[in-house]
Amino acid sequence: MSTPRILLDNAADKLPSPDGIALAIMELWQDENTTVDQLTQLVQADPALSGRLLKLANSASLGSRPVSPINGAIVKVGMKTVGQLAVAFSLIDKEVDGQCEAFDYQQFWSQSLCMALVCRGLGRLCNLAPPDELFSCALMSRIGLLALATIYPHELSELIESTPRDLAGAERGRFGFDHNEVSAEMLADFGVPPVLAEPARFHERPEQSGYAPRSRPAQLTHLFGLAFRLSDSMVRAGLEQTEKSIETLPGPRRLGLSTEQVSEVLQQSISEWQEWSHLLDLPSPSLQPGAETEPETAPTTAGPETDDEDAHLRVLLIGQWGREHRLKALLDEARGVTAQCYSDQKEMLRAALQIRPQLIILAEHEDRETGNKLCRLIRSTEWGRLVYIMAIVDKSDCDQMAQVFRAGVDACIQSQIGLPELDARMVAVRRMLALQNTWQKDRAELRQIANELALSQRRMEVLSLTDQLTGLPNRRAALAAMKQAWSMSCRSELPMSVIMIDIDHFKRVNDTFGHPVGDRVLMEVAKALRAEVRESEGIYRMGGEEFLLLSSTGGIKQLVIAAERLRRRIAALRIEVEQELLQVTISLGLAEREPEHERFDAMLVAADKALYAAKAHGRNCIFYHRKQQVHHLKVPRQP
Structure with a gap:
């Protein structure tokens, strides 16, 4: 079955990064005196x-214990490798692959950074995991x-523009999964420990995690949830409104923190x-009371290249004489x-x-190697x-010509x-450029076709997991969900x-009314x-x-309460059939995971035995x- 991680294969190396981070990393990459801390500060500002x-640091080929802090990953793979990786992937040509027009990239990067900073600060107080x-x-x-x-830039843009109350729910209806599921798959792929990755999945709605109250996973979920709500409020409403909202949030109390902390x-x-x-050219927040943060306007980029020979070429000239150069x-x-x-060079890179x-x-430069x-x-x-x-x-200097071509130059001209x-x-x-433009368009079309095929495959899989009569997930989906829940239950107890x-x-x-009535x-x-199923349950x-x-x-005990709620709901149900009301009832068999159950199948057999007895x-x-x-289970019947 296709998973979000499989779908990400088409774009694993295409996630864009803020231009300011790209520029800063490029500058550091040229400096031989760059330290791990300097590079860490830049890398850890960019989620992608x-x-x-x-992922590189935790790959199987490197072995040893997985790492999750960025500085540890940098030390593990080496400064040179990190520099090459950072520069190679920091700049993505958004014109070629297409942007999601309704998605606010600048706000995403800014909020992600804010959430990380808040989470680290709260983590120092809670002592739930290394900050x-x-x-x-x-x-x-x-x-x-x-x-x-x-x-899926176009599909997601349509969803965002429709302003759904629940974006994640709208995504599940369109793609068969939501962005939180995709994030969880990616965090697992990156090698982030499940003890952190799984609670982070529920940062938007901690109450849906299903973790036992006061357990460490539940505390981590509330920690991520509080950091998300605070960062989201900061981006949308500013500092004053965010501080006012602290008292109304449940997260601080559940984490044992005061409003002042x-x-x-x-x-x-x-x-x-x-x-x-300021350093990374992200939307700048204001500390002034009541001031709202507004994303800065992103620099406009020129439109895509055309095949027209008269179209203007965008040219950058860099040399020690700058604008005074005769060229x-x-x-x-x-x-x-x-x-x-x-x-x-710094000005040229920023302009580029x-x-x-x-x-x-x-x-010409004073130093050709530059x-x-x-x-x-x-x-x-x-x-x-x-x-x-x-x-x-100087075309008479053969050694110089050879050096510049090896460095990556396409053509040489004389001064x-x-x-x-x-x-x-x-x-x-x-x-x-015309040939490149044709190639880029073909590549973009092929990627779009591949993504559409993957999305169609996902939709077919969703259909294969759905009972067509009732619209509920079918037996195959139930077995897959139980397998996943069993694994999580065993890990987290x-x-x-x-x-x-x-x-x-x-x-x-x-037999009495016929199959259509059935x-x-x-x-x-x-x-x-x-209608009776809670958020932490599945039917x-x-x-x-x-x-x-x-x-x-x-x-x-909680399961018994849920079972009686379901029994009473169905017993009260009346279905009109041929001018008469048909009443139906249900029998229920309960079972929970116990030490003697080696697999979830054993728990299912136990529930079947209880149902047969009922x-x-x-x-x-x-x-x-x-x-x-x-x-x-003897429950007093309603009069």
């Missing part, structure tokens, strides 16, 4: 880059949103958030060229991030692999080049239980059961007139299986 680094590991996990806990925006952590986190936002005047005269000149040049001309190093740096990026690069060299030759050179550049449900005398209904009874019962049709309720919260006892009653014995 952090995930790739953790740096909490930072990394919180930073990447919403990466599924970025993945969906990358894989949370407020102090928030103030410190916002201060760090401001510093990082600047020729470029201004050249047909269909828009040129900018720089003498400073904004306008995505199609042609870069490396002019130009060669810059060329290799450009080529190491995603956009830099496609840009056309020329270098001004005294004339306008006719420059125009002719532009023809060759346009021809190459959390309770797991099931209720087998059978409609009483259903064969009599079919189908209607099944649909009405399924509708009633679904499935196992086949025929049998249903299954799967619960991951509480023990047998039917043998006269139906419309509840039996439960515990310690290898079946017991009758």
